[in-house]
Amino acid sequence: MAKLGPAHYSPYPVAVYEQVLTPPPGKALMFTEIVDEEQAMREAAKAMLTRENATIFPGPQVLYAWNEEAKEKAKLIKEMAEVLDAKIIPMYDYRPKYPKIDPEVEINPNHPNLTIWHNKIKACIFIGVHCHYANVALKIIRSETDCFTIAMCSQAGHEDAMITLRDQHVEEIEKFIEIAKEVKKELGKA
Amino acid sequence: MSFKIYKVNEEFRDIVPQEVIDLEERATWGNPKRGVMDLPVSKELLEEHSLCAGCPESAAIRYILASLPNPEDTIIVNSTGCTSLVFPHISLHTVHSLFGNQNSVASGIKRVLEWRFPDKVKDVVVLAGDGATVDIGLDYTLQSFFRQEKITTICFDNEVYANTGGQESGLTPKGHVFKMAPKGKQFEKVPMWQLAIDSGCHYVARLTVSSPKKVERVIKEAIYVAREVGPTYIHLYTPCILEIGLNSDDGLDEMRARDKERFAFFEYKTPEAEEVIAKYKAEGLL
Numbered sequence: 209m210a211k212l213g214p215a216h217y218s219p220y221p222v223a224v225y226e227q228v229l230t231p232p233p234g235k236a237l238m239f240t241e242i243v244d245e246e247q248a249m250r251e252a253a254k255a256m257l258t259r260e261n262a263t264i265f266p267g268p269q270v271l272y273a274w275n276e277e278a279k280e281k282a283k284l285i286k287e288m289a290e291v292l293d294a295k296i297i298p299m300y301d302y303r304p305k306y307p308k309i310d311p312e313v314e315i316n317p318n319h320p321n322l323t324i325w326h327n328k329i330k331a332c333i334f335i336g337v338h339c340h341y342a343n344v345a346l347k348i349i350r351s352e353t354d355c356f357t358i359a360m361c362s363q364a365g366h367e368d369a370m371i372t373l374r375d376q377h378v379e380e381i382e383k384f385i386e387i388a389k390e391v392k393k394e395l396g397k398a
Numbered sequence: 399m400s401f402k403i404y405k406v407n408e409e410f411r412d413i414v415p416q417e418v419i420d421l422e423e424r425a426t427w428g429n430p431k432r433g434v435m436d437l438p439v440s441k442e443l444l445e446e447h448s449l450c451a452g453c454p455e456s457a458a459i460r461y462i463l464a465s466l467p468n469p470e471d472t473i474i475v476n477s478t479g480c481t482s483l484v485f486p487h488i489s490l491h492t493v494h495s496l497f498g499n500q501n502s503v504a505s506g507i508k509r510v511l512e513w514r515f516p517d518k519v520k521d522v523v524v525l526a527g528d529g530a531t532v533d534i535g536l537d538y539t540l541q542s543f544f545r546q547e548k549i550t551t552i553c554f555d556n557e558v559y560a561n562t563g564g565q566e567s568g569l570t571p572k573g574h575v576f577k578m579a580p581k582g583k584q585f586e587k588v589p590m591w592q593l594a595i596d597s598g599c600h601y602v603a604r605l606t607v608s609s610p611k612k613v614e615r616v617i618k619e620a621i622y623v624a625r626e627v628g629p630t631y632i633h634l635y636t637p638c639i640l641e642i643g644l645n646s647d648d649g650l651d652e653m654r655a656r657d658k659e660r661f662a663f664f665e666y667k668t669p670e671a672e673e674v675i676a677k678y679k680a681e682g683l684l
Contacts, residue, residue: 271410274402282407298410300418303487306446313415 212370214352222347223367230365230372237365237372245373245380246387252333252358252371253292253388257395259331259356262294265315267337269362271300277378278336284381285335291388293397294333297323302341317341321352331356334369335376342366360384401427401470404489417445421489430467430683433618434610437464447484452646454653455554455636458607459484462525462552465614466490467621467683472521473511475504477535479527480561480638481554498535500526501542504549512548521621524551528569529559532590536568543597546628550620553590553633560638571660576641587660594631595666601630602666606653612663615684622678623671630671635661 223229231237236248256262270281289296299315309316311326317337324332332355334342342359346368349355359369360376373380392398404422406414424441426432432440443463449456459481466472469490476485478497485492495503504524511520531539531553539551557574559565564577568588575582591604601623603616613634620630637652639645644652657663667675678684 266410268403271407271414272403273405273407279407282409286409296410296413298414300414301489303445303489306448306487310415313413 212354212356214350214354228367230367231374233375236374237367237369239370246383248371248373249384249387250391252373253384253391254395255331255356255358255371256292256294256333256388257392257397261327261329262292262331263327263329264289264292264294264296264333264335265299265320265337266296266335267299267342268301269338270336271298280378281336281381284378284385288333288381288385288388291385291392295327297327299337299341299345302338315345317345320345320349324349324353324355329353329355331358333358333360334366335360336362339363339366343368404470417441425469425489426464427470432464432467432469433614434461434464437610443469443489444484445487445489447487449480449483450640450646452639452649453480453636454607454639454649455480455556456484457610457649458554458613458634458636459488459525461607461610461613462523462617463488463490465617466521466523467618468519468521471519472523473504473507475500475507475522475524475526477524477526477530479530479554480556481525481527483561485525498530498533499538500524500530500535501547501549501551502538504551505542505545505547508547508549519625521625522549523621524549526551526553528553528555528557528567532568532588540593540597543594543599543629543631546598548624548626548628550617550624550630550632551594552617552620553631554636555590555633556636556638556641557587558638558641560641564641591631591633591664591666594629594633599629599631599666600624600627600668600671602633602664603631604633604635604661604664606635606657606661608650608653608657616665618678618684619667619671619675622684623667623674626674627668627670 231242235242236245238248304318311323315323357369358371359366360373365372365374420441426436426440474492477500504522508522555569557570566579566583570583571587573582594602601620624630639649
């Protein structure tokens with residue numbers, strides 16, 4: 209995405225209006241630039257390690273043990289959170305919560321900004337969130353907050369995130385964790 | 399869809415709210431004998447709802463969700479109306495169709511599921527209001543019956559367009575006056591249950607939701623018949639207590655009063671449906 213938020217309401221600044229599209233296979237998107245996956249992973253790790261209250265938002269595709277890959281990814285996400293010193297707040301389903309969510313323990317795609325405001329989150333990773341809800345949530349976050357968003361997507365990615373890593377499966381997440389360990393060492397935080 | 403989508407990964411059990419753990423551990427999955435008697439002791443598939451306080455429709459939805467014989471493999475199709483305020487809150491797969499289009503959408507889903515999962519039982523249930531079923535969507539509803547689609551259609555009849563301020567619907571009884579129908583309805587209530595019989599439904603029932611056990615039996619019979627024979631139709635009276643000027647705690651009395659007149663229990667079964675019902679009864683599932 210072109211700029212960090214908050215971009216406020218209207219005109220709604222969705223990335224495609226600014227000709228920002230998802231990256232081609234094998235590449236990643238960093239703001240408006242198509243870059244190598246490794247470079248984007250380094251920047252993502254740096255953002256998570258240097259910005260306040262970094263948080264990982266795992267979605268239903270990794271929270272629930274519905275296939276072997278999901279089980280593997282769950283272990284890796286826990287490890288990732290340890291390496292990045294990040295909190296985990298689940299997006300466990302997409303139902304609108306009535307009468308209100310508890311922003312300390314959950315995030316909802318219909319108003320993700322509440323969780324980000326409440327916990328003062330300045331960097332986050334979306335992982336395992338179904339595409340259409342990730343798109344909605346990332347747009348709202350960009351519009352309403354100054355949170356640095358990173359999308360680790362198992363499919364084509366999300367142009368509304370500040371960093372988009374596409375085709376992220378077990379192997380890629382392992383690679384990200386290794387890179388995060390290196391970046392942590394470089395930053396003197398290991 | 400399968401039960402696995404409700405199993406929380408071990409790594410995340412400490413961070414998901416208790417209601418999600420409850421959904422895995424205390425909801426009545428994988429048990430076709432589940433029913434309304436489980437409601438006080440098990441986790442419901444409806445966490446909360448945004449209908450008006452005391453709305454009989456919310457009771458109807460709770461009974462229906464508790465009665466589905468195969469919830470982990472049931473797809474619910476709904477349409478615009480009061481009910482569409484509830485469906486985002488339930489923990490089953492739901493599809494919100496265009497207003498009136500629900501039986502067409504359900505037909506497509508059922509056919510694709512039969513093709514995609516030939517070895518699995520997948521139930522498709524349409525839940526929609528009187529506007530969607532009998533006014534705006536009458537064509538699509540009846541066409542799905544003519545085509546003998548294996549789906550269950552449930553109409554929540556509150557006899558009015560309630561959440562848009564009280565316009566008369568095809569199911570409003572003759573003479574009824576509403577805020578947006580000040581002259582009173584000029585013609586008779588559409589006998590939808592009769593149209594369903596004439597259009598080829600194999601199981602048809604008309605009732606109020608004053609008796610949870612009766613609702614359970616009807617829902618299960620309709621779903622089993624739809625699974626094996628063809629279309630089934632249930633017509634439920636769920637009055638809009640606000641639009642007819644009642645208080646929040648008057649819904650049950652209103653339904654009990656209508657049990658004795660225009661919503662007296664009525665049931666129709668074809669011989670094929672009777673056979674299926676007898677089979678499930680013998681298996682102890684009804």
